[in-house]
Amino acid sequence: MKEILREIGMIARALDSVSNIEFKDFDLTKGQYLYLVRICENPGIIQEKVAEMIKVDRTTAARAIKKLENQGFIVKKNDDYNKKIKKLFPTVKGERVYPFLKKEGEYTDKVALAGLSPDETETMLDLLQKVRKNIEVDWEYVKKGNKREY
Template sequence: MKNEVLREVGMLARCIQSISDIKFREIKLQRGQFIFLTRICECPGVNLVELSNILKVDKATTTKAVQKLMDENYVRRERGNDDKRMWHLFPSAKAKEAYSYIIQEENQNIESCFNGFNLEEKEAVFQLLKKMRENIEQDWKELKNFKEERE
């Protein structure tokens, strides 16, 4: 059973990722960029480190994705007022328009995933997945800190 749970979660994530990648090609978003774009729209002014932590990815991955979003005029960056070395990310008008479409598609995926579930089952799934994420997040933080200390 242990392996089966993670395999199911992985298959669910890959299905949603594939659907999203295909649908978002028409708005010139490449593989997985939509998750970066949505978080920048939801957290205007976020910096690269914060964005990496929110999404649980390394800074190099975030940097590449953000650069591509900037190349497509979805994101603009501004230097921080307090720390001139820090860049803050903001959504463009194009990003805000795309964000509405992305959220609409995400909601459609959620509806599809929850087909045949009652309200209590939906809430239970959410709470259980949240608890699983919180549990593994601690391991992720420890490993991330260990890696950063070695670098």
């Protein structure tokens, strides 16, 4: 059973390493591209939602988002109704980088799924979504300060 999660982990780390190397020219490192893609695809999203989408804690998201803001990839804007809410938007610089990030993601999907039939690809997606949903339950539980019982 644990071999499956090891495989998923190896895939994730390998892809992260490749992306960090390839996106170095844009000065995007340590997974920042994940945040930028989500913000470009969801202009006006709030920081908490980005963290939830990527499955990281709020502190980690805050650091990455602050760095993207300092680098000029994104901008925070006040919500029209609630001044405590800061909405995230890509800047022109962020929008210029996004097509490359999207193209890289599509290429990576193509490479990763090479040799799989459309049915196999669909089955894999369905199964991985089920696994993610199972893990999300524990993620939410632990995120609230709880400890899992083994």
